[in-house]
Amino acid sequence: MLNNYDLPYRIIDSLKQTNSNDEEDYDNCFTYLTYDSKDKNKTKYVLKIFDLEKMTNLSEFIKDILWYKQLNHYNLMSLRDCFLIDTKLHLIKPYASFGSCADLLSVHPFGIREQLIAHIMWQLLQALRYLQDRHIMHRGISSKNIYICDNGRVLLDNFSHCISMISPFDGKLRRQIYDYTDSLKDEILYLAPEIIYQNADGYNFKSDVYSLGTVACELANGSNTYIDMPFGSLSMLYAKIQGSEPILLDQTQLTDEMIALSDDNSSSYVEEIKRRRYTKEFHSFVKNCVSTSLESRHSVDELIMHPFVKHPKKISHDSQHLADDMAKILGFYKAKELNNTEANIEQIFDNSNKKYNSINLSWEF
Amino acid sequence: MPFSSLLAPRSKTDHAKQLRDYFTVIENEQDKEKKNYEDAIKNIHKTLLALKDGLFGPRDGSSEPAISDVSQLCSGIYTQDLMTIMINNLSRVTFEDRKEIVAIFNNLLRRQVGTKFPAVDHIIQRPGILFKLIEGYENADIALNCGMMLRECVRVQELAEIILRSPDFYKFFDYVQKSTFDIASDAFATFKDLLTKHKPLCADFLERNYDHFFNKYRDLLNSENYVTRRQSLKLLGELLLDRYNFSVMTKYITNTDNLKQQMNLLKEKSKNIQFEAFHVFKIFVANPTKPKAISDILLRNREKLIDFLTTFHTDRTDDEQFNDEKAYLIKQISELKDTKA
Numbered sequence: 001m002l003n004n005y006d007l008p009y010r011i012i013d014s015l016k017q018t019n020s021n022d023e024e025d026y027d028n029c030f031t032y033l034t035y036d037s038k039d040k041n042k043t044k045y046v047l048k049i050f051d052l053e054k055m056t057n058l059s060e061f062i063k064d065i066l067w068y069k070q071l072n073h074y075n076l077m078s079l080r081d082c083f084l085i086d087t088k089l090h091l092i093k094p095y096a097s098f099g100s101c102a103d104l105l106s107v108h109p110f111g112i113r114e115q116l117i118a119h120i121m122w123q124l125l126q127a128l129r130y131l132q133d134r135h136i137m138h139r140g141i142s143s144k145n146i147y148i149c150d151n152g153r154v155l156l157d158n159f160s161h162c163i164s165m166i167s168p169f170d171g172k173l174r175r176q177i178y179d180y181t182d183s184l185k186d187e188i189l190y191l192a193p194e195i196i197y198q199n200a201d202g203y204n205f206k207s208d209v210y211s212l213g214t215v216a217c218e219l220a221n222g223s224n225t226y227i228d229m230p231f232g233s234l235s236m237l238y239a240k241i242q243g244s245e246p247i248l249l250d251q252t253q254l255t256d257e258m259i260a261l262s263d264d265n266s267s268s269y270v271e272e273i274k275r276r277r278y279t280k281e282f283h284s285f286v287k288n289c290v291s292t293s294l295e296s297r298h299s300v301d302e303l304i305m306h307p308f309v310k311h312p313k314k315i316s317h318d319s320q321h322l323a324d325d326m327a328k329i330l331g332f333y334k335a336k337e338l339n340n341t342e343a344n345i346e347q348i349f350d351n352s353n354k355k356y357n358s359i360n361l362s363w364e365f
Numbered sequence: 366m367p368f369s370s371l372l373a374p375r376s377k378t379d380h381a382k383q384l385r386d387y388f389t390v391i392e393n394e395q396d397k398e399k400k401n402y403e404d405a406i407k408n409i410h411k412t413l414l415a416l417k418d419g420l421f422g423p424r425d426g427s428s429e430p431a432i433s434d435v436s437q438l439c440s441g442i443y444t445q446d447l448m449t450i451m452i453n454n455l456s457r458v459t460f461e462d463r464k465e466i467v468a469i470f471n472n473l474l475r476r477q478v479g480t481k482f483p484a485v486d487h488i489i490q491r492p493g494i495l496f497k498l499i500e501g502y503e504n505a506d507i508a509l510n511c512g513m514m515l516r517e518c519v520r521v522q523e524l525a526e527i528i529l530r531s532p533d534f535y536k537f538f539d540y541v542q543k544s545t546f547d548i549a550s551d552a553f554a555t556f557k558d559l560l561t562k563h564k565p566l567c568a569d570f571l572e573r574n575y576d577h578f579f580n581k582y583r584d585l586l587n588s589e590n591y592v593t594r595r596q597s598l599k600l601l602g603e604l605l606l607d608r609y610n611f612s613v614m615t616k617y618i619t620n621t622d623n624l625k626q627q628m629n630l631l632k633e634k635s636k637n638i639q640f641e642a643f644h645v646f647k648i649f650v651a652n653p654t655k656p657k658a659i660s661d662i663l664l665r666n667r668e669k670l671i672d673f674l675t676t677f678h679t680d681r682t683d684d685e686q687f688n689d690e691k692a693y694l695i696k697q698i699s700e701l702k703d704t705k706a
Binding site: 052053056058059062065066069070072082083084086087089134135166170171172173361363364365 | 421422460461464468471472474475476509544545546547550551554590591592595596621625628629632635636637662665666669673
């Protein structure tokens, strides 16, 4: 079947990324590693195949794709190609070999190095400034949607929650928006308290900053502050409404209570927290991002000037670290690898072709 | 230049005049090699940003722009005929500047002065702007930008009417089948807006141009492109079931070719297409005054249709309306009487 399948890209391998919510949203998405068959350098790309036949709401999905075509920034995920073969839509995106930040955390369960976080934050702020200059709110900043390439380039992906601050009703630039679309709950752990309140004050770009701050915390702590709370999202909502703000867990924040509560499972984590100490710049950066009060929360422009990101140590200085990370991640993928890729691909196309054979029936006209 | 003129604050109308001059430079393609072409591109970027800030207020949203400034700015844009110039040069400016032009254009269209929309009146005087935008779908670089502006225009009944009354409207039948997925999808969104935004206008258009329109539409339903087929079939169902289009619907369901096409779509491999076809097919069957030719076809296929419908999408158990309709169709078809007998 593969022979009949006229694809301008050559498939190298199948990919499975952890926590990548694309697969959850559209469970009929297959992801492959490819290169353009005309490209001599064999630059790697990610090929995502969506079966539109299994999607009930086509126009929503098309809207997401059109966002890619309107944005062009070094730190935003782009769409190299997009074409339809039968009922299957093929999307070609740049390949981020480090995977998403969520992937990164699955090999660094206690969090990643501060310099790397500063590097990621700096690039994300550039992306956010680009979006903000075009009056676009992202509303979906989460560790799953941030990808890292092997040259250190950071890419923000998933524009399905993007919204323009230009009102669709009167064409004016809005200061606040009041859009509480149901789908926002996809990223509920990252949502700013003012979005959760859903009150008459609305929300604005600063809500993206809040999400950015929670990602910074997550990267440092190893997991989202509000994950695994006793009553799930309800506890999270209560905590956020009570004014709780995520913090960086290091020796300065460690309380006796936490040590007392630690059991065998978490003792190594507590040990790690005891050992590490984040810089005061990092603490202040996070505080400025996740402040519940909008006045004390910084804007993107202010954060770009923040000492934490303004003078980050060059990532390339610790290339050994980077290589180690890389090796870990590769090992991680290997462990998850699907058994036989080639057979797998064959099977997928084979299945689909069988499934869609036309009904054997002829009308009498 | 006298010193005093350097100190004098630039009046807002200047931006429009400046832009016009810069655009004249880049319109002259031979200048492309020269430095002043590049300078003009840079200056266009700066001036567009200034123009946009003038219309929207500062980027951080801290204050509303002053109404007097805005109206001065707008009148400058109209006197310089800048809307036409911007659209004509859309493909010559940079990727980012195209989006600035879209933002400016769409903002102008929404601007209301008293009971009037000056930009709408301006475009009515210069319908060439609309046709230029439609033509934009042929250039991949600017297709999506043009689409966004066109949809903004189509919101206004007078402008939608100009497009529907022109032969250029039929270009959409080609655009929605383009091989570039995103452009075809965008063109379809505009096409759909044109046919659904202003119901009485659309109904009138469909009645007057019934033959031409549905001849073309039949090709969309038979398109090679799965998305075109699926979307146009869905739109057809929506159009026929709209009460404004009642007389179009009654005409449509008396034609045997239409029935045959829908019956063939019913047995397409795609479940979604089958489902949409069902919603068109049901109108043919439910019609209390079926022409003989229609009921003959149904009669000839009576057993097959009953079998087919009985096993049709049985997994949609929670869709009550669908199941009721299906049962109704089966009943109607089984009760069909052979008039010859």
